[in-house]
Amino acid sequence: MRVTLADPAALVPGFEQIHREQSALYPYRAVEWQPVHTVYVPADRFGAGTVEEWGDAALGLFRRHLPEEDLAAVFGVDGDVAGAVHGRVAAKLAREPVEDLRVDFEDGYGVRPDAEDGHASAAAKAVAAMHEAGTLPRRWGLRVKSFADGDPVRSIRTLDGFLTEVIERAGLLPEGFVVTFPKVLMRAYLDQFADCLDALEAGLGLAGGTLRFEIQVEAPQTVLFLEAGLVAALRGRLAAAHFGVFDYTASCSLPPHEQRLDHPVCEHARHVMQAVFAGTGVELSDGSLAAAPTSGDRHAVHDLWRRHAELVGHSLSRGFYQGWDMHPSHLVSRYAAVYAFHLSRRAEYARRVRAWQEQRDAGGGVMDEPATVKTMAAALRRADLALGDA
Template sequence: MRVTLTDPLALIPGFGETHREQSAAYPAAPPPWQPVHTVYVPADRFGAGTVAAWGEAALELFGRHLPAEDMAGVFGMDEQVAGAVHEKVAAKLGTEPVEDLRVDFEDGYGPRPGEEDGHVAQAAAAVAALHADGTLPRRWGLRVKSFADGDPARSVRTLDGFLTGVMERAGHLPAGFVVTFPKVLMRAYLGQFADCLEALEGGLGLAGGTLRFEMQVEAPQTVLFLDPSLVAALGGRLAAAHFGVFDYTASCSLPPHEQRLDHPVCDHARHVMRTAFAGTGVELSDGSLAASPASGDGHAVRELWRRHAELVRHSLSHGFYQGWDMHPSHLVSRYAAVYHFHLSHYEEYAQRVRAWEERREAAGGVMDEPATVRTMTAALRRADLALGKT
C-alpha cells in the first residue's frame, strides 16, 4: 500500500502522554463484583446478631407470604423464570442475606453527644465478633456524620474509634471495609476527608490507599461539581457515589408525596452521576425505599414487595446495580428483582455474543454493533457475579 505520510506519529508528539492519561482515568476493565445492596442499620441497634436476625426475618416473611406458585404474579415475572428466581432468593436468604453492611452514625442515628463513643465501641466489638465467626458481610463499614453539620471532629473521632476498636479486637482490618461520607455540599470536604483517611492509615499502620470512601450525592449543589477529575484529585480513595433520594428531593423542594426514587429529578441526578463517573471504576449506588410493611398480613407485605421491586427495576434500567435496603422485608424484593433482571435476558445475550464472535446474524436477524456486544459481555459477567456463578 502506498502512503503519503511516512511517519504519522511524528505529527502527534503528545499522543503517548495523552493515551497514558486516558488509560489512567478510564481503565478498560471488566466489571468487578459489586454488592447488589447496602443494608443500613442505626448504630444503637446494631450488634453481632444483626446480620443473622435480618436474614431470619426476611426468610420468615418469604416462607409465609411467597410460595413458589405466587412468585410470577407478585413480581410480574414469566412463569419459567419465576421458578428459578424463587429458588435463588430462598438460597440467598439462607446463606448470605446481607452483601454489604453499613453501621449508621448519621441520619439513622442522630445527634447523641453523650452516647456516640459508647456505641462506636459496641459496633467495633460486634464487627470483630462477626469477623471471628466468619459471618461478616463481604463489604462492610460505617457512615459517619457529615462535615456539612459543622463538627468534623465528631465525624473523624467516630471513624477513628471504630477502626481502632475493630483492629484491636480482630488483630487487623478485615477485607471489604469502606466508609460512607454523607451530605457533601462542598467539593473541598472530599479532599479534607481524604486527608483524614491518610492520617488514620499512618496512625494505624495501614498501607497507603487502604482506606477508601463512598460519597453521597444528596443535594443539587453536589451534582454541580461531579466530574471525572475527582477520582485523580482524591488519590484513588473515592470508591463509590451513592444517591440519597430523600435529602435530594427535599433539597429540590419537592412535596413529601413526591419524594420517591423514580421521580424525574432523581433520574436527572443519576444521569449526571453516571456521566461524571463513567469508565472511572467508581461504583454507583441508588437510594432506598423508606417504608416497611404496614402490617404483618400478606396483602401489606406483598404490596411493599411490589413497590420496592418496581423501584429496584427502575434503578437497574438506569445502570445502577446497587441500592439501599432499610428493612429485612426489602431483602426479598431486592433479590427477586435483581435475579429476575439478570436471568430474563441471560440466554438471549449469550446467544447474541456467540453469534457475533462467529460473525453471523443472531436469532431474528439481529446484527449487533461492537459496542452492544461489549455491553452484553459486561452484562453477562455482572449477572454471573450477582448470581454466584463465578
C-alpha cells in the first residue's frame, strides 16, 4: 500500500506515556458483583441480630401483603415475569435479606459525645459475633461523621476504636469492609481522610490498600471538584460514590415536597458522577426514600412499595444499580424492582448477543452496534450476579 507520511510515529511523540496514563485512569474491568443496596442502621439500634430482624420484618410484610396474584399490579410487572419475581423475592428475604450494611454514626445517629465510644465498641462486638456466626453481609462497614462538622478527631476516633475492637475480637478484618465518608465539602478532606486510613493500616498491621472508602455526594460543592484523577490521587482507596438525595436537594434550596430522587437537580448530579467515574472502577449508588408504611393496612403498604419501586426503577434505567434502603419494608420493593428489571430484558438481550456472535440478523429490524452488544453482554452478566444466577 502506498502512503504519504514517511514516519507517522514522529507525529505522536510521547504517545506511549499518554497511553499508559489512559490505562491507569480507565483500566478495563469486567462486570463484578455489586450490592443492589446499602442498608443504613443507626449505631445505637444496631446489634448482632439486626440483619435477621430486618429479614424477618420484610418477609412478614411480604407474606401478609403480597400474594403472587398482586405482584403484577403493585409493581407494574408483566404477568409472565411476576411469578418468577415473587419466588425470587421470597427466597432472597429468607436467605440473604441484606447485601450491604452500614452502621451509621452520622445523621441517623446524631451527636452523642458521651455515648459514641460505647456504641462503637458495641457495634464492633456485634460485627465480630456476626462474622463468627456467618451472618455478616457480603459488604459491611460504618459511616463516620463528616469532617465538615468541624471535628475530624471524633470521626477518626470512632473508626479507629471500631476497627481495633473488630480485629481484636475476630482475629482479622472480615472481608467486605468499607467506610462511608459523608458531606465532603472540601477536596482536601479526601486527602486527609486517605492519610488517616494509611496510618490506621500501619497501626493495625493491615496490608496497604485494605481500607477503602465511599464518598457521599451530598452538595453542589462536591460535584464541582469531582474528576477522574481522584482515583489515582487517593491511591486507589476510593471504592464508590454514593448520592445523598436529601442533603443535596436541601443544599439546592428545594422545598421539602420536591426533595426526591427523580428531581432534575438530582439527575444533573448523577450525570456528573457517571461522567467523572466512567471506566475508573468506582461504583455508583443512588440515594433513598425517606418513608415507611403509614399503617398496617395493605393499601398503605402497597402505596409505599409502588413509590419505592418507581424510584428504584428510575435509578436502574439511568445506570445506577445500587441504592439506599432505610426500612425493612424497602427490601421487598427493592428486590422486586431489581429482579423485574433484569428478568424483563434478559431473554431479549441473550438472543441479540447470540445473533451478533453468530453474525446473523437479530430480527425485528434491529441493527446492533458493537458498543450496544458489549453493553448487553455486561447487562446479562450484571443480571446473573444480581439474581444470584452467576
